[in-house]
Amino acid sequence: xxxxxxxxxxxxxxxxxxxxxxxxxxxxxxxxxxxxxxxxxxxxxxxxxxxxxxxxxxxxxxxxxxxxxxxxxxxxxxxxxxxxxxxxxxxxxxxxxxxxxxxxxxxxxxxxxxxxxxxxxxxxxxxxxxxxxxxxxxxxxxxxxxxxxxxxxxxxxxxxxxxxxx
Numbered sequence: 594x595x596x597x598x599x600x601x602x603x604x605x606x607x608x609x610x611x612x613x614x615x616x617x618x619x620x621x622x623x624x625x626x627x628x629x630x631x632x633x634x635x636x637x638x639x640x641x642x643x644x645x646x647x648x649x650x651x652x653x654x655x656x657x658x659x660x661x662x663x664x665x666x667x668x669x670x671x672x673x674x675x676x677x678x679x680x681x682x683x684x685x686x687x688x689x690x691x692x693x694x695x696x697x698x699x700x701x702x703x704x705x706x707x708x709x710x711x712x713x714x715x716x717x718x719x720x721x722x723x724x725x726x727x728x729x730x731x732x733x734x735x736x737x738x739x740x741x742x743x744x745x746x747x748x749x750x751x752x753x754x755x756x757x758x759x
Contacts, residue, residue, distance in 0.1 A: 598652030608660025616657045619649055625657055673726060677719045683711065694720075 595602060596619060604612040613625035624647050645657045674681045680702060684692065688699025694716065696703065705711040731737045 596649055596651050596653040596655070600653045602653060602655045604655065604657055605661060610660065612660070613657055616645075616647055616655055619655060620647055621650065670726060673719070673722055677715070677722075680711065680716060680719045 604615060606612050613627050616625045617623050617627065625645060643659065647655050647657065649655060683701045683705050684694065686701035687694070687697070689697060692700050692702070694700050694702040702711065702716060706713060706716060731741055
């Protein structure tokens with residue numbers, strides 16, 4: 594269903610993951626060069642060195658790309674809000690504006706999970722991406738790094754003052 598006429602697919606992944614092999618399988622013929630699998634770790638060898646656009650018999654277009662060394666979020670809170678509009682809308686309905694959606698009273702997100710309308714996996718993905726965006730921001734924003742450092746120092750001071758108990 595994803596390779597229907599008029600659709601465009603892009604394969605992204607680590608070097609040697611088998612992206613070109615997938616393109617060849619979808620094309621029904623060898624349109625992309627592939628390397629042997631290494632005996633040592635069972636991974637493919639890096640072969641693709643350029644992007645290639647392949648038109649499939651279905652009318653779909655697939656783009657094969659060279660392997661990626663690392664992937665990081667380049668998005669923002671706005672992108673997260675668009676991708677998880679359902680969760681964001683529910684969060685606005687929570688009783689408290691600073692609701693953490695982890696058992697607080699009047700949490701609309703938790704109520705939706707309990708009712709079976711929102712999956713736990715979806716909320717876990719949303720939380721994970723929120724943490725990732727915050728971490729990325731702290732790496733590039735000196736003010737956020739300073740605030741984070743200050744919070745950790747205060748936490749550690751509190752633990753020392755309390756004899757190691759939180």
